[in-house]
Amino acid sequence: METRVHKGPLVIGGGLAGLSAALEAVPVKGVSEGVLVVTPAPLLDACSSAWAQGGMAAALSAGDSPQLHARDTEAAGAGLAESEAVRELTGRGRETVEWLADLGAPFDRAEDGGFAVSLEAAHSIARVARVGGDGAGRAILSAVVKAARAADHIEIWEDGRLRALVTDAAGRVRGAVIERTDGLVQVLAQAVVLATGGIGGLFEVTTNPSALKGEGMALAYLAGAEILDPEFVQFHPTAIDAGLDPAPLATEALRGEGARLVDREGRFLIGMAADSDLAARDIVARAVHQARVSGRGAFLDARKAVGAEFDHAFPAVFAACMAVGVDPRVQPIPVAAAAHYHMGGIAADDEGRTSLKGLYAIGECAATGVHGANRLASNSLLEAAAFGRMAGRAAALEVGDGAAALLPVTIGRDLPQEAMQGLRAAMAQYCGVVRDARGLEALLAVLDDLAGLYPQTAAITAAKLVAQGALARRESRGGHFRADYPQTHKEARHTRMRRNEQERGNGQ
Numbered sequence: 001m002e003t004r005v006h007k008g009p010l011v012i013g014g015g016l017a018g019l020s021a022a023l024e025a026v027p028v029k030g031v032s033e034g035v036l037v038v039t040p041a042p043l044l045d046a047c048s049s050a051w052a053q054g055g056m057a058a059a060l061s062a063g064d065s066p067q068l069h070a071r072d073t074e075a076a077g078a079g080l081a082e083s084e085a086v087r088e089l090t091g092r093g094r095e096t097v098e099w100l101a102d103l104g105a106p107f108d109r110a111e112d113g114g115f116a117v118s119l120e121a122a123h124s125i126a127r128v129a130r131v132g133g134d135g136a137g138r139a140i141l142s143a144v145v146k147a148a149r150a151a152d153h154i155e156i157w158e159d160g161r162l163r164a165l166v167t168d169a170a171g172r173v174r175g176a177v178i179e180r181t182d183g184l185v186q187v188l189a190q191a192v193v194l195a196t197g198g199i200g201g202l203f204e205v206t207t208n209p210s211a212l213k214g215e216g217m218a219l220a221y222l223a224g225a226e227i228l229d230p231e232f233v234q235f236h237p238t239a240i241d242a243g244l245d246p247a248p249l250a251t252e253a254l255r256g257e258g259a260r261l262v263d264r265e266g267r268f269l270i271g272m273a274a275d276s277d278l279a280a281r282d283i284v285a286r287a288v289h290q291a292r293v294s295g296r297g298a299f300l301d302a303r304k305a306v307g308a309e310f311d312h313a314f315p316a317v318f319a320a321c322m323a324v325g326v327d328p329r330v331q332p333i334p335v336a337a338a339a340h341y342h343m344g345g346i347a348a349d350d351e352g353r354t355s356l357k358g359l360y361a362i363g364e365c366a367a368t369g370v371h372g373a374n375r376l377a378s379n380s381l382l383e384a385a386a387f388g389r390m391a392g393r394a395a396a397l398e399v400g401d402g403a404a405a406l407l408p409v410t411i412g413r414d415l416p417q418e419a420m421q422g423l424r425a426a427m428a429q430y431c432g433v434v435r436d437a438r439g440l441e442a443l444l445a446v447l448d449d450l451a452g453l454y455p456q457t458a459a460i461t462a463a464k465l466v467a468q469g470a471l472a473r474r475e476s477r478g479g480h481f482r483a484d485y486p487q488t489h490k491e492a493r494h495t496r497m498r499r500n501e502q503e504r505g506n507g508q
Helices: 016-024 068-076 081-091 094-102 135-148 217-223 281-294 307-313 315-323 380-395 418-428 436-452 458-472 501-505
Strands: 002-014 034-037 152-156 163-167 173-180 183-194 233-240 260-262 298-300 335-341 345-347 359-361
Touching: 002 016, 002 173, 002 380, 016 034, 016 135, 016 281, 016 380, 034 183, 068 081, 081 094, 094 135, 094 380, 135 152, 135 380, 163 183, 163 217, 183 380, 217 233, 217 281, 217 345, 217 458, 233 315, 260 281, 281 335, 307 315, 359 380, 418 436, 418 458, 436 458
Parallel strands: 002 034, 002 183, 034 152, 183 359
Antiparallel strands: 163 173, 173 183, 233 335, 260 298, 298 335
């Protein structure tokens, strides 16, 4: 296996978090010489950031403030949002949006030239900066990609997949093994920044690129990093139910404009009040799930709220609907709850530092504490850019001593397609919107059987972390709902998982 020594940060992931980090990780004289970005697909492809529709939450209007944004964020987090991290995030809202606008992100503007903002669920005020109604993610990321390609200090590999982290006898992360088109490369770097995205591809129905299977989280865990709250998965209540993989998303902004969730008889799913459908996502997702399970069906009716304006007000959703034979101007949209965002992940601070020296984690693969048990809508793009920038600056200053011997690296197998589909079906059945002990134990048995056939498989490891966390949490909180433990404990406690030294030493 070829070895390359890179004097600077190695960023794994080419979404908004990874590229924001790379742009800010400017060379530091005598410390770093630049950034190497590794991504398994061409930039803008197979990346959740580019698929985000709603926009970026930030206190941008005269009636808003970072403090009010923080209050809404903590309320959504159901007792597990970390106040200090939340304040850091919301305090950087405006500067982050303005930084992206300066890079060329074409945010919608109000008549006075300020940022136009819209209302989304669980926000107490309109504060979501949008692009073209429902095209924020791709437009924002396109501007960042252009800047990254033009930056002299950034080198980009668009054919590299993370296969393992390289650690040394002192417990420091010293690099990563990358699989490229022509074979494996061991890249030794002063710091490794994981920006590998979420876990949606572990579920049968997801709004994420199906290639995202939590492999960054799994490989960090196998290297000894602490994992925080892996059981908290956010299911988006309005994925378009058309049997597609991944499922197209009907943005929450539609409900912000007044679209309503109804059953096939036109009865409201949640309540009569105009804002009933703007409850936190876990509440709405369970209502949609229950309506479908009971046979009532679930539909998003935007005929009155948007109607004839749909094609230009929400062009991405309109195109997705028309592609599956639904005209949302005159028909309710069939919807289902789908795996959308992972609140848990690699435990990290607001600069991306993890429990392992030399390893940073940002974006959806990280758990910084800002989302708690349930992410507030449109906070994900803000976190990716704001904390990604901070991590890039910190990683550029990282100095590795390189004195300890490198430990042997184990490369796991991939699951064959049929086995992967079985895993996804089991995760959806037993670890979806509603869970219970019997189902979670059945799921772990399935995963153990798969692990026996395909040892050291990152996707299985990631799925087991989620399932084990869900089984251990005997309460319902945020995105985690246990039918056998529907109550919420008075005291909110995090789930923390860490592989022990003996397991790592034995290569387990």
